[in-house]
Amino acid sequence: MDNLKKLGLSALAGSLVAFSANAGELSVSGGAKISYTGAQGNEDNSDTGNNFGMQRLVTMSGSGELDNGMSVSLTHTFATSAGDGSTSVITLDMGSMGTLGYGQDSYQVGMSQIDDIVPTAEEEVSNGLSLNSTESATGAVNGNTYEVDLGGNGFNYTLPAGDMATVVVGWAPRGVDNLNDDGGTGGTDGDGSDSSVHVVLTPMDGLKIVAGTGERVNGNEMDDMETFGATYTYGPVSAGIQVSEIDYEAANSGTARDADTTIMGIAFNVNESLSISYGEQETDLAGVSVDQELEGMSIAYSMGGISLKAHNNEGKGMGGVANNASEHTEISVSFAF
Numbered sequence: 001m002d003n004l005k006k007l008g009l010s011a012l013a014g015s016l017v018a019f020s021a022n023a024g025e026l027s028v029s030g031g032a033k034i035s036y037t038g039a040q041g042n043e044d045n046s047d048t049g050n051n052f053g054m055q056r057l058v059t060m061s062g063s064g065e066l067d068n069g070m071s072v073s074l075t076h077t078f079a080t081s082a083g084d085g086s087t088s089v090i091t092l093d094m095g096s097m098g099t100l101g102y103g104q105d106s107y108q109v110g111m112s113q114i115d116d117i118v119p120t121a122e123e124e125v126s127n128g129l130s131l132n133s134t135e136s137a138t139g140a141v142n143g144n145t146y147e148v149d150l151g152g153n154g155f156n157y158t159l160p161a162g163d164m165a166t167v168v169v170g171w172a173p174r175g176v177d178n179l180n181d182d183g184g185t186g187g188t189d190g191d192g193s194d195s196s197v198h199v200v201l202t203p204m205d206g207l208k209i210v211a212g213t214g215e216r217v218n219g220n221e222m223d224d225m226e227t228f229g230a231t232y233t234y235g236p237v238s239a240g241i242q243v244s245e246i247d248y249e250a251a252n253s254g255t256a257r258d259a260d261t262t263i264m265g266i267a268f269n270v271n272e273s274l275s276i277s278y279g280e281q282e283t284d285l286a287g288v289s290v291d292q293e294l295e296g297m298s299i300a301y302s303m304g305g306i307s308l309k310a311h312n313n314e315g316k317g318m319g320g321v322a323n324n325a326s327e328h329t330e331i332s333v334s335f336a337f
Helices: 010-015 110-114
Strands: 003-007 025-037 052-054 058-065 071-078 087-093 099-105 154-160 165-172 194-204 207-218 221-234 237-247 259-269 274-285 292-303 306-316 325-336
Touching: 110 154, 110 165, 110 194, 110 207, 110 221
Parallel strands: none
Antiparallel strands: 003 025, 025 052, 025 058, 025 325, 058 071, 071 087, 087 099, 099 154, 154 165, 165 194, 194 207, 207 221, 221 237, 237 259, 259 274, 274 292, 292 306, 306 325
């Protein structure tokens, strides 16, 4: 989004005093977005209350150069009035030695950066698909349950490996998503922490390949995760496929089953303003005969600073239960300033 206002704040220099005597600049950006959500959750659920929503998104960012030539940048994004989904990130850029970042809440730690790379005009096919405990015999089920991810609080170390590769190491202490103030603690003190390593390759124009492996906390055990995917863009067409595997520890059996997930999708830029996409996601769950199957379509149209977007996602066999179905439809208009 374009900056709403530039603010030169000497206070930022104080926040970076441990690193540099140079003053920094803090910029504020934001936008306006209003949405209408139709089908939500269980496909038979018509009691959705007020269907209109508004995004509360403001981003504040700044940077400063250190005495040794390195630089520090910070970003605070406020997504909701209650603070849920907000993200704070501090990044140290060490040049050829890579970058080290720490973020909280919705920070994309490690493999979370590549949980679904399949191209789409707007949203992933899992977006908005969910069943709560009263709708599902297996408890709460979300569309992205079987995608690889780590906790939202943690560190990323990113190292360029030549012109065509980037390696990312992620670590989320205790695998938590809490917003911890300085001097504070939060989350469950489990028997481990989330960690992963993944690589992003760009061997030729238009082609991107990702591969990663990691583990995440699940109670007192650790779940193993692997993923591999590729996207290719040729002219106005982009296509992608991704395969992920999650192996749950035996101690966490029950509704948690080993899962093999395949995501496929294609996006088409009709012109400079209009794009459309279609995608599917199928998850094979160990020990059950029903696969979780998701599909969705997205469309996006931009005209200057105005964007109109819509998507419809449907899911069946949610959580491996035949009669668990979910649908999500959303239409939005946003304005960038």
